[in-house]
Amino acid sequence: MKKVTRKVGKYEVGRTVGEGTFAKVKFAKNTETGESVAMKVLAKSTILKHKMVDQIKREISIMKIVRHPNIVRLHEVLASQSKIYIILEFVTGGELFDKIVHQGKLPEHGARRYFQQLIDAVAHCHIKGVYHRDLKPENLLLDSYGNLKVSDFGLSALPQQQGVGLLRTTCGTPNYVAPEVLGNQGYDGAAADVWSCGVILYVVMAGYLPFDETDLPNLYKKINAAEFSCPYWFSHGAKSLIHKILDPNPKTRIQIEGIRKDPWFRRNYAPVEHREDEEVNLDDVCAVFDDIEDQYVAEQSESKEAGPLIMNAFEMITLSQGLNLSALFDRRQDYVKRQTRFVSRKPAKVIISTIEAVAESMSLKVHTRGYKTRLEGISTNRTGQFAVVLEVFEVAPSLFMVDVRKAAGDTLEYHKFYKNFCTKLENIIWKPTEGMTSSSLLRTMTC
Structure with missing residues (x-):
């Protein structure tokens, strides 16, 4: 099988690493x-159809404005005749949420370090007049050094949107949203972000949500009353700060300045140093949406034969934690073994047909295109839909890796689905024998 190579301007495009309703990330x-x-790829036709031009412009503009070591960096924006390409920093460590799912609650000193970096990033956004409005562990990434990076500014608000100083759009993920946001009244974006940071701190230290109900009315009731309790292993200092943050009254809720002065927060606190950014120019953002021929980049695609994409060694390395090769070879690193991908020696077409059959037996909607399959279903708690994308890659002759990723829905629901789904694919998943050498790459890729 021949490798399929695609280029956009000076960028060689590889596998899909994320997929949402309106965009793919390559x-x-x-x-x-x-x-x-x-590379975040958006179709111009989709943006126009759903009247999202202003939202996408806003997201791009915000990411250019809020440059900080703990925020995913935007390099540049390109446009072709049919697509918009947002070029972002490639963060290799995965989501903070996945770290919690795989390892459980984090020790207090580790949770505090992430929280300190989160507050630094959010404070920088607020200084720039930007309010994230969708802070949650799924939008917090980790780089190769274990540093936190805030991402996904799609629901963020800029100062000019505030009018008289209050925001009015209800948005975000319900479990992390401040009570005043749920009340359909004006709210202060900074106070709402602080609440979400408090929920994140609780989740990282506890391993579960402070507000978690299967139906929305009960969930909203608990959030509005700030009805929660801290587990016994939280220190007194952590409990005190969390209660100050999860204050249902935004006027008495602690602000970022107060958090930074808190004794628990200040322990081993080393504010990140970053230089003042150069003056931000948003001309290229506007140009991307204008029909200016010389702003377009060339799209090139070379496809020799139909078949799964071939994943090269470098791409496989980037799947490991932080480009650390030991994570690929060490059987003892259980968090890698449970990553959402598996290996098969069955033919690629057999893999796809088996995935389709299992999905249909689970009453999931199946959409297959080539060697990529999208599955859609209802979450187990019945609160919404989820979608999963599976893509087959050739990693060696007669050896294939299936990459599985969440496309929509709750991350915890996705992990539950994946575990159940893998048990039904035993006949195609290849599990190396105990006699193989410890240098076998594939040991880390089974379910």
């Missing part, structure tokens, strides 16, 4: 510098 490589980047 792994890409800058052919001039060799740097790995994440």
Whole structure:
């Protein structure tokens, strides 16, 4: 099988690493510098159809404004005749949520370090007049050094949107949303972000949500009353700060300045140093949406034969934690073994047909295109839909890796689905024998 190569301007485009309702995120490589980047791809037709031009402009503009070491960096924005390409920093460590799912609650000193970085990033946003409005562990990524990076500014608000100083749009994920946001009244974006940071701190330290109900009315009732309790292992200092943050009254809720002065927060606190950014120019953002021929980049695609994409060694390395090769080879690193991908020696077409059959037996909607399958279903708690994308890659002759990723829905629901789904795919999943050498890459890729 031949490799399919696609280029957008100076970027060589690889596998899909994320997929949402309106955009895909691709792994890409800058052919001039060799740097790995994440390429967010949006179809212009979709943006126009759903009247999202202003929202996308806002997201891009915000990411150019809020440059900080703990925020995913936007490199540049490109446009072709039919698509918009947002070139972002490629963050290799995965979501903070996945770390919690795999390892459980984090020790207090580790949770505090992430919380300190989160507050630094959010404070920087607020200084720039930007309010995130969708802070949750799924939108917090980890880089190769274990540093936190805030991502996904799709629901963020800029100062000019506030009118008289209050925001009015109800948005975000219910479990992390402040009570005043749920009340359909004006709210202060900074106070709402602080509440979400408090919920995140609780989740990281406890391993579960402070407000968690199967039906929305009861969930909203608990959030409005700030009805929660801290587990016994929280220190007195942590409990005190969390109660100050999860104050249902935004006027008496602690602010970021108060959090930074809190004794528990200040322990081993080393504010990140970053230089003042150069003046931000948003001309290229506007140009992307204008029909200016010389702003378009060339799209090139070379496809020799139909078949699964071939994943090269470098791309496989980036799947490991922080480009640390030991994570690929060490059987003892259980968190890698439970990553959402598996290996099969069955033919690619057999893999796809088996996935389709199992999905249909689970009453899931199945959409297959080539060697990529999208599955859709209802979450187990009946609170909404979820979607999963499975893609087959050839990693060696007669050896295939199936990459499984959440496309929509709750991350915890996705992990439950994946575990159940894998048990039904035993006949195609290849599990190396005990006699194989410890250098076997594939040991870390089974369910």
